[in-house]
Amino acid sequence: MISIAEHKNYELLTGITPAMRYADGMDFSEWQKTARAKLFDILGMNKYEKCDPLFNIEYKTETDTYTEYRFTVQSEPNYFVPSVMRIPKGMETQKNPLMLCLQGHSTGFHISLGKPIYEDDEITISGGDRDFCVRGVEEGYVCVAIEQRGFGECKGGEELPRGCHLTSMAAMMSGRSTLGERAWDVMRVLDAILEHFDFIDEEKICLMGNSGGGTATYYTCCVDERISLCMPSSAVCSWDMSVGVKRHCTCNYVAGIAKYFDMGDLAGLIAPRKLIIVHGITDVGFYKPGVDKCYDLAEKMYDVAGVPQNCDLVTGPFGHRFYADLSWPVVHKMMGTVSKKED
Amino acid sequence: MNFSPLIRNREYIAGCNPSMKYDGSMPASEWQKKARKELSSLIGIDEIESFLPVSTVVSESECELYKEIVIRIETERNFFTTATLRVPAGLSAKAPLAVYLVGKTEDLDAALKDEGSVSALALGRGMCFMALEQRNFNSCFAITNEISPEAFTRTTWCECFRSSMRSAMIGRSTVGDRVWDLMRTLDVVLANYCFIDADNISVIGYRGNGTTAYYAAAVDERISSIVVCSSVCSWNSSLTSFNQCSCHYVPNIVNSFNMGDIGGLIAPRRISVLAYEEDEYFPLEGVSESYEEMKKVYSALGADKACELDVLAGDAIFDAATFIAKL
Numbered sequence: 001m002i003s004i005a006e007h008k009n010y011e012l013l014t015g016i017t018p019a020m021r022y023a024d025g026m027d028f029s030e031w032q033k034t035a036r037a038k039l040f041d042i043l044g045m046n047k048y049e050k051c052d053p054l055f056n057i058e059y060k061t062e063t064d065t066y067t068e069y070r071f072t073v074q075s076e077p078n079y080f081v082p083s084v085m086r087i088p089k090g091m092e093t094q095k096n097p098l099m100l101c102l103q104g105h106s107t108g109f110h111i112s113l114g115k116p117i118y119e120d121d122e123i124t125i126s127g128g129d130r131d132f133c134v135r136g137v138e139e140g141y142v143c144v145a146i147e148q149r150g151f152g153e154c155k156g157g158e159e160l161p162r163g164c165h166l167t168s169m170a171a172m173m174s175g176r177s178t179l180g181e182r183a184w185d186v187m188r189v190l191d192a193i194l195e196h197f198d199f200i201d202e203e204k205i206c207l208m209g210n211s212g213g214g215t216a217t218y219y220t221c222c223v224d225e226r227i228s229l230c231m232p233s234s235a236v237c238s239w240d241m242s243v244g245v246k247r248h249c250t251c252n253y254v255a256g257i258a259k260y261f262d263m264g265d266l267a268g269l270i271a272p273r274k275l276i277i278v279h280g281i282t283d284v285g286f287y288k289p290g291v292d293k294c295y296d297l298a299e300k301m302y303d304v305a306g307v308p309q310n311c312d313l314v315t316g317p318f319g320h321r322f323y324a325d326l327s328w329p330v331v332h333k334m335m336g337t338v339s340k341k342e343d
Numbered sequence: 344m345n346f347s348p349l350i351r352n353r354e355y356i357a358g359c360n361p362s363m364k365y366d367g368s369m370p371a372s373e374w375q376k377k378a379r380k381e382l383s384s385l386i387g388i389d390e391i392e393s394f395l396p397v398s399t400v401v402s403e404s405e406c407e408l409y410k411e412i413v414i415r416i417e418t419e420r421n422f423f424t425t426a427t428l429r430v431p432a433g434l435s436a437k438a439p440l441a442v443y444l445v446g447k448t449e450d451l452d453a454a455l456k457d458e459g460s461v462s463a464l465a466l467g468r469g470m471c472f473m474a475l476e477q478r479n480f481n482s483c484f485a486i487t488n489e490i491s492p493e494a495f496t497r498t499t500w501c502e503c504f505r506s507s508m509r510s511a512m513i514g515r516s517t518v519g520d521r522v523w524d525l526m527r528t529l530d531v532v533l534a535n536y537c538f539i540d541a542d543n544i545s546v547i548g549y550r551g552n553g554t555t556a557y558y559a560a561a562v563d564e565r566i567s568s569i570v571v572c573s574s575v576c577s578w579n580s581s582l583t584s585f586n587q588c589s590c591h592y593v594p595n596i597v598n599s600f601n602m603g604d605i606g607g608l609i610a611p612r613r614i615s616v617l618a619y620e621e622d623e624y625f626p627l628e629g630v631s632e633s634y635e636e637m638k639k640v641y642s643a644l645g646a647d648k649a650c651e652l653d654v655l656a657g658d659a660i661f662d663a664a665t666f667i668a669k670l
Contacts, residue, residue, distance in 0.1 A: 005478040005520070008422040009509035016513060047355075047598075072344060079351040080344045149348035170352035170583040172511065174359070175595035181348060239512065247505055255594030258512040259390075 013258055014240045020260040022268050028304050035261075036269050039222055042256050043180030044171070051077045055192045065089055066137050071196075075188035082153050083189050084113055085144045086137050087199065088340070097204035097337050098193070099141040100186060100227075101132035104211025104234070105164075105249055108152020112145035128321025132208060135324045139332070140340030142200060146189050148182045148216060150251050164251035178251035183220040190226060203228060204335055210234050210322040211285075214278075215252055222269035229335055230270050233278035233322045234286055238262050241290025248285065264297030271298075271305040274334040278314040278327050285320055310334065353583050356597050363599045365607050365636075371643035379608050381599055383562050387515030388523050394419045396527040398535065401425070408432055408457065409466050418527035426528050427455060427474045430538065431466050439543035440532070441465040441670060442473045444525070444552035446480045450661075461547065461663040468667065471539055475528055477552060478520050479503040479590060503551075503590035517590035521555040526563050533565075543567055545670050549661040550574060551590055558593075561608035568613035570669040573625045573659040575616050577602055580629020587624065602629075603636020610637070611646030615669040618652060622659040 020035045022028070040046065054074040061068045066086040075081050087096070101112045106124055108117070114131035116122045125131050136143035147154045155163030168178040186207065193200060206229040209217035214235025221230035238244075239262055243252050267275060275298060279291045295313045302311035312330050316323035332339055345351065363378045365371070383389055397417040404411050409429040417423050431438065443461050445451045454461050454474050465472040507517040525546070533541050545568045548556035553574030560566040576582075578601070582591055606614060614637070618630040634652045641650040655665070 005422065005517075006506040006509070008419070009506050009513070009515075011421065012513050012515075013509050076351065078345050078354060079348065080346055082346065147346075154346045154348060166583065166586050167347075167349040167352055169587075169589065169592045170349060170356065172594045173578065173582065173592055174352060174355050174597045176352070176355070178348070244509055244512065250504075250508070250589075253508045253511060255511040256514045259514045 010240075010244060013244045016258055018259065018261045018265055021262075021265050022301055022304070028268075028301075032269055032271075035265075036223065038260055039219075039266065039269065042177075042254060042260065043183065043219065043223070044174070044176030045180050045184060045223065047174065047176050048076050048180075048184045050188070053188060053192050054080075055196055067092065071192070073189050073192045075185045081146060081185045081189055082109075083144050083146045084109070084133070085142065085193070085197070086113075086133050087142050088137050088140060091140075091142065092199050094199060095201040096142045096199055097140070097335060098200045098206060099132070099136040099143045100190065100205070100207045101136065101143055101145045102148055102182070102186070102207070102209030102213030102216050103130065103132070103145070103151065104209065104213040106130070106151065108155075109145040109147040110152065128210070129324035130210060130322060132210075132322070135328065135341075138341040139328050140337065141206070144189070144193065146186060148213065149178055149185065151212075164249050168250040168253070172253075172255050177254045179216055179219045179254055182216040183223055186216070186220045187224050190224070202226070204337070205229075206231065206331065206335065208233065211320060212249060212251060218263075218266065218270075221273070221275075222266050225273070227273065229274035229276070229331065231276045231278060231327060231331065233327070234280060234283055234320045236263055236267075236277045236279070236294050237286035237290035238264060238293045241287040241293070242285065246285060262294070262297070264294030267294065267298030267311070268301035268305075271302050272307040272310055274310045275302070276312050276314060276327060276330050276334070278316065278323055280316040280319040280321055280323070282319045349583070353579050356578050356583060359597050361598060361600050361604060364601060364604055365640050365643075367639070367643065371607075371610070371640050375608055375610075375640070378600070378604065379562055382558070382605065382608065385516075385596055385599060386519030386522060386558060386562070386593055387510070388519045388526075388562065390514045391419055391519075391523050394527070396531050398531040405432070408463075414531065416524075416528050416531050418524045424478070424524050424528065425476045426532070427451075428532065428536070429462055429466055429472045430536075431469055431471065434471075434538055437538055437540040438469055438471050439545065439670075440471045440473060440539045441667070442475055442525070442544065442546045444477055444521075444546065444548040444555050445474045446477055446550070446552055448480075451476065454663075459663065461666060464663055464667040465670070468670070470670070471536075473528075473532065475525060477555065478517060478524060479506050503588050507589035507592070511594050516593045518554060518558050518593050521590075522559040522562060525555065525559045529563070529565055541565065545569065547571075547666050547670075548574065549666075550659075551588055554591055557605060557609075560612065560614070561605050564612070566612065568615070568670065569609065570615045570617065570666050572617035572661065572666070573619070573622055575602060575606065575633050576625040576629035577632045580632070581625050585624050601633065601636050603633035606633065606637030606650075607640030610641045611644045611649050613649045613651075615651045615653065617655060617665060617669070619655050619657055619659040621657055625659070627654065
């Protein structure tokens with residue numbers, strides 16, 4: 001029987017038993033140490049260099065409901081990350097929970113802020129609860145929208161609709177990865193937030209994102225243990241039902257990852273911290289059976305970690321989007337916070 | 344304030360000091376052993392399951408000028424490629440073999456024309472000729488049912504993308520996969536066709552197929568010479584400046600090798616690099632940089648004359664006569 005390259009590679013991808021998969025009987029925390037080190041290596045995170053963050057607040061502005069700061073952080077030499085923080089009115093004098101927000105493939109992080117700039121932004125925002133910071137502030141969280149590499153202001157000047165391809169291939173050649181870069185950026189922005197803003201409860205740091213933002217959320221939480229709650233949406237799915245079977249953006253791919261981990265295996269690196277996997281039942285980029293496979297693995301490892309209650313799966317009735325009404329109650333339950341949203 | 348991740352990545356690459364860069368601190372042949380091992384690992388051929396290739400003759404035919412044998416070769420379990428071998432009519436002694444790595448269908452058709460083609464010119468010189476189909480092209484075509492052929496442009500969504508990304512995820516690369524296919528095809532051809540002079544195997548490639556030829560010659564010492572065009576060029580002049588096809592990219596290569604260092608593994612065997620003055624995607628400056636890098640190893644091995652760079656006028660094209668003249 002004649003096969004072709006793509007089928008062959010799919011066959012290889014789905015035939016692998018990941019070398020770092022947690023096996024019954026292993027010491028869980030020892031496994032986490034080894035697995036986290038391996039993931040760090042695969043993402044290329046040993047190839048980034050901390051540097052002077054050159055933290056700069058570009059503006060501060062007030063509305064009736066929140067105070068907004070826009071700031072930049074140098075995350076590695078000669079690369080800057082723009083971010084926008086919103087603090088619910090009256091909360092700057094206390095310690096507050098923090099929700100870091102990562103947008104997916106879109107025109108940029110202004111979507112998270114509910115601020116349309118380009119044609120079709122309105123549809124993007126309203127059609128999938130993608131205004132993460134708007135909702136987060138309503139819920140009573142300090143929210144920070146972070147622009148990810150390859151998107152929006154950090155598109156890199158590529159004229160193609162997707163700004164990720166060339167920079168992602170350059171990263172891959174360098175033994176790095178766009179996902180590793182994005183995780184690094186989030187970590188450096190978090191450093192800056194904790195250093196410069198004294199109204200953040202360090203025990204209540206959360207990270208969320210949808211689609212490409214969800215993928216970056218998941219990987220970041222695997223490597224940064226300061227993050228107490230991880231909420232990836234439309235992102236967590238086994239390779240054979242997502243990036244391995246369908247064309248996804250270049251930035252979703254990590255060289256060598258499948259030898260060691262399937263996506264569900266990585267959940268063990270987040271435990272015992274909180275994990276809320278959000279997905280849409282008709283998502284055609286991240287098929288439900290693949291999401292379920294990952295969640296089964298996640299549940300198993302959260303059981304081993306002794307915190308089965310810290311892992312949840314939120315299923316929305318539609319497709320590829322975030323589900324704010326379904327997800328935020330779970331956030332509050334897990335974080336012990338109370339919604340401040342007025343109905 | 345730089346917000347471009349691409350600029351940052353290009354800076355990273357420019358600032359790299361590749362671990363396998365040839366600096367003359369050890370004998371060149373010793374460096375080659377070490378570097379060849381590293382390169383084999385990087386392109387992922389170490390990840391491919393050891394496999395005895397299986398071949399089937401699909402068809403044989405003869406005409407006045409040559410005998411043609413079409414061979415289907417299983418190069419790894421459940422993956423097949425096709426080689427079209429042509430042997431000069433009346434061949435009575437061992438003959439050199441010119442291997443042409445072929446991409447698109449129209450390139451294969453052009454290569455097999457009876458006049459003026461790369462096969463015709465090679466046969467005319469008394470050489471055997473073999474066109475070897477590359478992964479993701481022709482009979483090895485990857486499914487791209489999400490875009491129509493008309494929609495294909497020089498973007499991410501080319502034939503190779505999905506296959507190349509899957510390959511990368513499992514620790515391989517399309518470059519390595521293609522090198523493997525060539526190596527296993529040579530196993531088959533040398534084992535079954537005793538009229539091929541095993542000491543005289545040349546590989547020709549243009550663009551992505553030139554990339555394959557280059558890497559293959561670096562790791563497989565049975566290849567005695569290569570002629571490549573629009574492939575050998577420094578990283579930042581080519582692969583990080585333009586959206587090249589995904590199949591060109593080898594994960595983590597930059598930390599170990601400059602492009603020219605890889606050419607050093609071919610020494611003292613012959614390499615002929617063809618460069619076009621107006622080649623937008625593999626500009627002359629980057630080609631020259633790589634050429635100077637590989638020349639260091641050629642010089643160290645006393646093989647300066649085996650390493651050539653020819654600069655040609657105009658934009659890059661595949662000209663069969665130019666290639667064959669270099670064999």
